[in-house]
Amino acid sequence: MRRSLTxxxxxxxxxxxxxxxxxxxxxxxxxxxxxxxRGGASGVLNSPNASEVIDRxxxxxxxxFPDEETMTDLVMVDIRNYVNVRSEATVDSEKTxxxxxxxxGTLLELGDEWSLIRSGDLIGWVENEYLLFGEDAEAMAADVxxxxxxxxxxxxxxxxxxxxxxxxxxxxxxxxxxEVVDQSEPGWVYxxxxxxxxxxxxxxxxxxxxxxxxETIEQIRAREAAEAEARRHQNYGAYMTGADDLLLLAALIxxxxxxxxxxxxxxxxxxxxxxxxxxxxxxxxxxxxYASGQFTPAMSGRVxxxxxxxxxxxxxxxxxxxxxxxxxxxxxxxHFRTNNGMHTGIAIGHHIFY
Numbered sequence: 421m422r423r424s425l426t427x428x429x430x431x432x433x434x435x436x437x438x439x440x441x442x443x444x445x446x447x448x449x450x451x452x453x454x455x456x457x458r459g460g461a462s463g464v465l466n467s468p469n470a471s472e473v474i475d476r477x478x479x480x481x482x483x484x485f486p487d488e489e490t491m492t493d494l495v496m497v498d499i500r501n502y503v504n505v506r507s508e509a510t511v512d513s514e515k516t517x518x519x520x521x522x523x524x525g526t527l528l529e530l531g532d533e534w535s536l537i538r539s540g541d542l543i544g545w546v547e548n549e550y551l552l553f554g555e556d557a558e559a560m561a562a563d564v565x566x567x568x569x570x571x572x573x574x575x576x577x578x579x580x581x582x583x584x585x586x587x588x589x590x591x592x593x594x595x596x597x598x599e600v601v602d603q604s605e606p607g608w609v610y611x612x613x614x615x616x617x618x619x620x621x622x623x624x625x626x627x628x629x630x631x632x633x634x635e636t637i638e639q640i641r642a643r644e645a646a647e648a649e650a651r652r653h654q655n656y657g658a659y660m661t662g663a664d665d666l667l668l669l670a671a672l673i674x675x676x677x678x679x680x681x682x683x684x685x686x687x688x689x690x691x692x693x694x695x696x697x698x699x700x701x702x703x704x705x706x707x708x709x710y711a712s713g714q715f716t717p718a719m720s721g722r723v724x725x726x727x728x729x730x731x732x733x734x735x736x737x738x739x740x741x742x743x744x745x746x747x748x749x750x751x752x753x754x755h756f757r758t759n760n761g762m763h764t765g766i767a768i769g770h771h772i773f774y
Contacts, residue, residue, distance in 0.1 A: 495537050496524040496557040496631065497550055501699040505544035505634060509534035516544040517636040520711070521700030522564040522755075524631035527553065540633025561631050566757060567600040568716065569611060569625035576625070578618040582608035589618045597720040600627060601758045612758040614722065615679035617770065632714060647706040665705045670740040671727040672709055675717035676756075677771065682735055684769035687750045689743025691773065694754050701754070 497503055497519045507514040509531060519525075525539030530553075534545045552560055574594050580587040582605045592598065592613055601617065602610035608619045609627070635643070669689055677688045695701040695708045702711050709718050717723045726732060750756075750766050750773040759767055765774030 493527045494524065494553075494557045494561060495527040495535065496552045496560045497521065497546070498552045498556075498560075499550050499700070502701075503546060503550045505537075505539075505542055505546055506534075507544060509536075509545045513545070515637060517542040517634050518640065519546065519550075519634040520632065520702075521698075522560075522632050523634050524557065524561055524565070525633065540635070541639065542634040542636045561629075563763075564755065565629055565631040566716075567603075567627060567629050569598045569600050569609060569620070569627045571596045571598070571624060572626050573624040576620055578611065578613060578616055578620055580618055582610075582619045584621075586619075590614070590616050597716050598625065599716055599758055601760050603627075612770075614675060614717075615677065615770075617758070632711075635711060643702075643707060643710055646710075647704060666737065666740050666744060667732060668709065668723070668727060669705055669743065670732045670736040671723050672715060672717060673739050674726055674732055674736040675722045676715065677769070678733060678736060680769035680771065682739060683749055684771055685736055685739035686742050686747060687766075687768050687771070687773055688756065689739050690748035690750050691754055691756055693743050693746075694748065694750075694752050698752075698754060 499519075499521055502518050502520045504515050505517045505519055507516050519539060519542070523539055525537045525542075527535060527537055528543070529536035531545075531548070534547055535551060536545050537543070537551075551557075571592055571594055576592050576596075577588045578590050578592065580589055590613070596613070598611040598613045598620070600609055601612055603622070605619065607622055609622045609625060611618065611620055611625075669692060672692065673685050673688050677685045680688075692705060692708055695714075696703060696705055701714075702708050709715055709723065715723070717726075749768070753766065753773045756765075756771045756773040757763070758770055759772040763772050763774050765772045767773075
């Protein structure tokens with residue numbers, strides 16, 4: 421309260437003196453340290469009716485204080501396809517990576533035409549015409565981002581209710597990634613994990629809000645090399661590294677929608693294929709699934725585990741086959757998440773597609 425009054429009074433006093441000087445008059449102000457002073461600014465600030473005096477002065481001088489803006493360093497890309505990231509603020513400089521549709525990051529330096537941003541491991545310059553800042557960036561992030569929880573205990577039980585006495589649905593290991601669906605229950609978080617929805621004690625997960633990240637040139641080359649190597653071996657039985665598109669897609673479907681109705685499994689496969697066909701994402705199934713920040717089971721390694729185990733449900737394989745053949749029951753939509761009532765779209769099972 422006192423600090424606010426001080427700022428207001430000093431600002432009013434400064435503006436008043438400027439107005440007087442502009443009118444050809446002079447104003448002499450002498451002041452010692454505020455502590456122990458009896459008159460002047462200190463006298464006003466320490467008087468019982470300080471707020472009233474300062475507000476009246478401000479009103480008489482017709483001073484308007486601008487509202488404090490909430491600054492944010494969040495930045496999102498505003499593109500239909502993708503945008504190149506450069507080493508310098510010029511189109512002729514070296515390309516350091518790519519930002520796909522719905523990617524975001526941290527604003528490091530705002531320029532007139534270009535801005536320096538960080539998105540995942542990618543750092544570089546992007547033309548401002550392809551970026552959203554401030555409230556616009558926050559609005560887009562809220563729509564396409566996802567709240568995740570990383571397990572910080574050696575193991576964590578998912579309960580059927582927000583109570584330690586309730587049924588334990590499953591146990592997840594340290595560093596596993598969970599999708600956070602709801603945080604309204606004190607001390608508990610409602611999560612989705614491998615198609616298991618339930619409650620975990622909030623103290624055992626570290627929560628963060630994430631948006632898709634861009635890829636560096638090195639990451640793109642490594643991903644493409646891994647895909648090429650995998651394709652080279654895809655017909656050699658025992659040495660399968662994940663490039664068999666059908667089984668890789670089926671493994672993702674099982675991780676994301678193994679417990680969903682068959683229509684929901686097809687829909688997840690269709691989302692992947694819609695991204696493959698879109699210029700806004702990598703143009704292969706492997707690329708879409710493993711692109712930075714795209715699918716939580718790929719980020720956590722669960723897709724690899726399911727694929728390498730060979731224990732893929734027949735319904736997920738059939739759903740992958742349908743999606744690969746061009747079937748889509750969600751049109752050209754490219755996103756889905758657990759339906760928490762906050763997004764509009766096509767609801768299938770526990771998921772909302774948008």
